[in-house]
Amino acid sequence: MTHNTPLSPRPLRRLSDVTRRVLTAAQLRAQGVTAAETNEQCRPGGSWQQILPGVFLLHPGPPTSEERLHAVLSYAARSPFRESSTGAGGVAGVPAQPNADEPRPAAATPRYADAVITGLAALTLHGFASAPPLPSLDTIDVLVPRLRRLRTVGCARIVRTPAVPTPSYVTGLPVAPVPRALADAVGELSDAATVRRMLTEAVRGGHTEPAAVIRELTEARLLNRPHVADAVESLLAEGRAVAEDHLYRMVREHALPDPVWNVDLCLPGGPHLGGLDAYWPEQAVAVELDTRAPRQEDDALWSEYARKREVLERLGITVVHVPPRKLRDSLEQQAAVVRTALMASYDRDPAAYVVVLPR
Template sequence: MTRNDYSAALRKLAREQDRVATVAQLAEAGVPQRLVRERCRPGGRWQRPLPRVAVLHSGPLSAAQRCRAALAFAGHPLTRAMITGAAALRLHGVAAAAFPPGLPVVDVLVPSDRRIRTHTWVRVHHARALPAPDLVDGVPLAPVVRAAADGLRESIDPEWARDVVQELVVVMGVPAGIVAAELGAAVLGRRPAVAALLESLATETRAPAPAVGPLARALVARSGLRQPLWRPTLHLDGAFLGSPDAYWARDGLVLDLGPGGGRARWEALGLRVLRVAPAALARAPGEVVAALRAALEGGPYGPLERITALPGAI
C-alpha cells in the first residue's frame, strides 16, 4: 500500500479529531499497522499516550488533546463516554476549575457495563444511567452540575470546592437546590463548608433586587409585547442550561438583568440575549421596550426544539 492510498483519510482524521485517533480508526483509514508501530516508537513522529490510542505528533499534548485521548481510551464514539470532573468544568467555562499545568488527571464517565478501569492519568467513573452530554467544540461533556459533583468527590482541596460551587450558583445561575441535590448527602457530609455555602446561597442567589422583578414585569405588560416566562428553568436536551430573568420560549429571546447567569452559554447556542441594566428599566423604559420589540421581530433564535422551559416562581 502506498502513502497516497491513505494520506487523504489520515489528514481528514487528524483535522477532525485534533490529531487524536484510536489504532482501530487508523486501520480503518488504511494506515498499515507496521507504520503505526514505527511512528509510535520512542523518538518517532507519533506517540501512544494510552492503550489503543495514538496522537499524531510527538510533542506535549494540549489539555483538549488529553481529553480526546481519554475519551478514545474509554471507547468513544462507540460508547456513550463523556468528560466529567474538573476537566469538564473548565470546558464548560467554569473559571474556578482552571486546568492545572499538564492537566494531570482527566475524569471520564462511562456506562456501568463498560469494562474499563482507571489507567495512569485517566480516572474512570461508572454510572448506571448516564446524563445527556453537552457538546463543547465537539467534545461530549457531562452536564455542568454532574461534572461538579464528580469533581468534588475526588478533590482534596476545600477552597477549590467552595469556589466551584459559588461560581455555579452565583455566576452561572444554577439554583442552589439543584447543586445540593446532585452532590447528595454523602458529598455534602464530607464538605461541611460547601453545605453551609449552599444553604446561604439558597436565599442569596442572583435574583434581581426587590424592585427590579416587578418593574420588569410591569414594563413588559404595558408594552403590549408577548409575555415571557419569568425566572424559568431551561434545559437543553434534558441538561440544565440556566435560569434567566425572562425567556420568550417561541422566540429564543433571553432578558438578562443581572451579572453572569449563563449568558455565554446561551449566546453560544444561538439564543438572542438582551442584556439590560436594571437602572434602565426606570430611566429609559422606552428604549428597553424598543430593544425587546426589535429582538422579538428578528427571531426566532437558537435550537428551540432542543430547549425545555419550566415556569419559575411568580
C-alpha cells in the same frame, strides 16, 4: 507545518482539526494503516506516540490540552458513531495507501458513545474561573457506564456511573452537566475553600440552581463530609441572594407596582403569620421564594410553607410560590403570573387587615 510538528495550545473556544492528530487503532486500520506500520511509527525517535492504550498521537511532541481531551474520550468511548476521516491527505508519516487520492468526506467532529468528560476538566470547559486550567491537570475524569471493562491509565481517570448523563457539548466535546461535574470534582477535593468557591460560582455565575447541585451531592453521598456540608450552606445562601436579585429585576423590568420587600405579617394584636419576600398590601398579593434544598422537600419546612400559605389565603391574601429556577429561566412568565394575581385582586372581597413589619 506538518502533522509531525508539535502544536502550541489554542483557546478552548477554537476547534482545530484535532481528529487528524488523535486516532484510535481502529481509525488507523480504516485508513489502511497496519498494526506493524503503527508500531514502526511509535518506535523511539519515531513520528508518532501511543498516548493511551489503543490511542495514538500523530506527532512526537507533548500533547495539547485539546488532544488530551480527545484521547481520553477515544480511549473511554464504546465506539465512535462514525470513524473520523483524516481527509484526502491520509495519515501523516505513512506511505499513501491505494486510492488515497480519491476524495473523502471532510473531517467531522467525532461523537463518543458512552463517554463524557466530568470533574475538574468539565468545569474548566464550562468556564469556571475557580477550576484549574487544563494543562495543570494530571488526569482527566471521564464518565462511563458502570459495567464497562476499562481501567484508569495515564491521563484518563475512569469514573463509573449507573447511567451516563446527557452531555452538554463544549467545543464539540461531550461534557457532563454542571451539577454532575461539580459532584465528581468535589468528591476528589478536600480543601474546604476550593469546594466553597466552586459551589458558589456555580450559582453566582448562572450555571445551575442550588437544588440541582445538592441533588447530585446527595446521590454521591458527599453531604456527610463536614467541608461539603459547610459549603452547601454557603451555596443555599448564594442561591437565595441570586433569586432575590431576579425577583427585583422582575418587578423593575416588567413594570410591576413596587411591593414592600422582605416583610413579616401578623394580625393586629395577634399571632405572627410568617415572612414574605415581596408583598403588595393594596392588592393583598404575596410572593414567596422556594429556596428549600431537595432533601427538605418532604420535611417540616415544606409543611411550614403549606401551613403559612393556607392561613394567608384564608385571610384573603393570594400567595404566589416561585422556585428560583423559574425566575432564572422564565422571568417574563413569572411576571405575568404575578401581574394576573394583582389584577384579579380587584374582583375579590377585601382581605383581612394585617400588620406589615420589616423582617
